[in-house]
Amino acid sequence: AQSVSQHNHHVILSEAASLELGCNYSYGGTVNLFWYVQYPGQHLQLLLKYFSGDPLVKGIKGFEAEFIKSKFSFNLRKPSVQWSDTAEYFCAVLGGDDKIIFGKGTRLHILP
């Protein structure tokens, strides 16, 4: 069965620091990968997604993620975070059975 693992449950950074949130998945076939963000009190929003092609995917708000097939990873990065990036971030994988599985989420707290 497919699964998604987000290693960091809680990350605290200062403004302007660089961010990397880890995401590993287990699924033997072709996958589609997603990162979603949930700002406090709001609904989830799609940050970026990978279906095929260039493994480096650029999303909204300066985020990017790199799909490394050999490592089953899809880490989220941002070179310089802002206080407004404080939110919970979810990695998700969509396998061939059309079931989308979410990770447990990473709470990111940016110190002003």
Place this chain on the structure above:
Amino acid sequence: DSGVTQTPKHLITATGQRVTLRCSPRSGDLSVYWYQQSLDQGLQFLIQYYNGEERAKGNILERFSAQQFPDLHSELNLSSLELGDSALYFCASSASRGGPAFFGQGTRLTVV
């Protein structure tokens, strides 16, 4: 505003009761997804519909059912409610089958 509308926003009901949650997808989106978010289970995929037909099923209990109507809105029916069903229920939509793109604000269900 994501364009996905969920009603009601809050619902408080007693154990053993039945409730119906409603979702209107973004205009033109054919896929509707339902998720349950709770503190202990995280974000769990329940079920997906595409253009009126069930497309994928996740961790949906037998006490729960859903359908998508010809006008593409969807309803999630939860019956014989238990305290553990208290959670935030999200609906999401997308134009195709490639994963949820737009989420609603959710319905917070409290079972007392």
